[in-house]
Amino acid sequence: MDPRSEVLLRQAELFGGSALLAGLPADDLLGHLPQAAGWSWHAGDHARLDQRFAGRSAFDVTPPAALVETAVLFLPKSRELTAYLLDALAARLPGKLLYLVGEKRAGVERAAKQMAAYGTPRKLDSARHCQLWQVRVDNVPAAPDLNALAQRYSLPLADGSLDIVTLPGVFSHGRLDIGSALLLKHLDQLPDGHLLDFGCGAGVLGAVLKRRYPHSQVTLLDVDAFAVASSRLTLAANGLQADVISGDGIAAAPAELSAILSNPPFHQGVHTHYQASEDLLRQAARHLRKDGQIRLVANRFLKYPPLIEQHIGPCHTLADADGFRIYQAASR
CATH class of the missing domain: 3.40.50.150 (Vaccinia Virus protein VP39)
Known part of the structure; x- marks a missing residue:
């Protein structure tokens, strides 16, 4: 209990x-x-x-x-x-x-x-x-308008800016976090097909993917209802269409993905909680097609490469900066 x-x-x-x-x-x-x-x-x-x-x-x-x-x-x-x-x-x-x-x-x-x-x-x-x-409750407040509480910021990119919409409680509310900023610099040469933004938060990564790879199917997945709502608002603000789904971890993801992109969470409330990220690495191959890729950003201190090597394939470090690393692997 x-x-x-x-x-x-x-x-x-x-x-x-x-x-x-x-x-x-x-x-x-x-x-x-x-x-x-x-x-x-x-x-x-x-x-x-x-x-x-x-x-x-x-x-x-x-x-x-x-x-x-x-x-x-x-x-x-x-x-x-x-x-x-x-x-x-x-x-x-x-x-x-x-x-x-x-x-x-x-x-x-x-x-x-x-x-x-x-x-x-x-x-x-x-x-x-x-x-x-x-x-x-003697002083009764008006029912709050959740959308009115959203914070918006512009994300400058080489092909034009994106409008990002974040709701209260969503990771990195009102700003772009360092890890995601690094990952956004390493989204080139993804395979054609179905792309997944795992742990989508406000939908930054998913929106960038859909605009950069307009002919690819893009799905955004998060465990949090406020993140799912934020991602839908971000996509709508940029005139983009993608699937946004809620689910408890990678088990809720579609199959036959060509790539999984993620800034995976490792906190739940005030507690450090690695389960979702470790499950992602252990189970990603079940959701990737043969030679499908996983590309993720993680704090440098997290020991993810051994899990990637064991469950997906050879792990390559694409970048190492500001305390974060970008890892890439292809499913066997």
């Missing part, structure tokens, strides 16, 4: 009615709260919850429309995303109670101060290195 869920269950009587659990972990919590429903923006967590508690978890960037007596937000990593989620929940709870639960090291006390816009927050519990906060 996730420690945040354990803290909630110490006060289980507060959540015995129709409660919305936003950003909940994929554990047994819904089993202990039979009238509660979940709202997730992580495709993997949602799939696991739906498998165990069919029909009780929604996957979206906006909260479910059903009326509830209360709601709990499991603190996300991004402060901007926290603000959006709190407003989205508080707008549905006039005069009702809104709760926030999170790890101390994730900044739950700081986030609790954001709840002061609705009323007077108070700390109910502190255990398992987590805290539970409560506020009565």
Whole structure:
């Protein structure tokens, strides 16, 4: 059981009615709260919850429309995303109670101060290195317009600039990160066929690929609903068409790909988490056609070449700069 869920269950009587659990972990919590429903923006967590508690978890960037007596937000990593989620929940709870639960090291006390816009927050519990906060929504905010919260920036390229649209919570919100900038310099001579942007984020890589290889099919894949929405906005802003899908890792990718391009994630919340990246390297060959390529950027300290050599093929370093490396391999 996730420690945040354990803290909630110490006060289980507060959540015995129709409660919305936003950003909940994929554990047994819904089993202990039979009238509660979940709202997730992580495709993997949602799939696991739906498998165990069919029909009780929604996957979206906006909260479910059903009326509830209360709601709990499991603190996300991004402060901007926290603000959006709190407003989205508080707008549905006039005069009702809104709760926030999170790890101390994730900044739950700081986030609790954001709840002061609705009323007077108070700390109910502190255990398992987590805290539970409560506020009565006396000052009801307007339902937030997610698209209005998007940040936009122009990405200058040799063939003209691209407009990038990022939503709160998406990796490198409002700016181009160093690793992706390096990878964008090494997208030449990709094989014809179906290209995949794995861990697409705001769709920077996928948009560049579609414009540079207009006759290739391009798919963008991410585990996060906000990233998927951002990628769709980026493509639309540039008049580009590509497939954007959500899924939990490389297992959700199409088959017979000619190339996989990625700036793979290695953080989940405040925790270092290499599973998605390592699964990508272990399973990429199943999704690549014969002689299909994988090309990715990674922090120099990450020991990816042995995994690439073992599961895909000979690994070549195309670039080494600013603490990052570009690796390339072709499937056997």
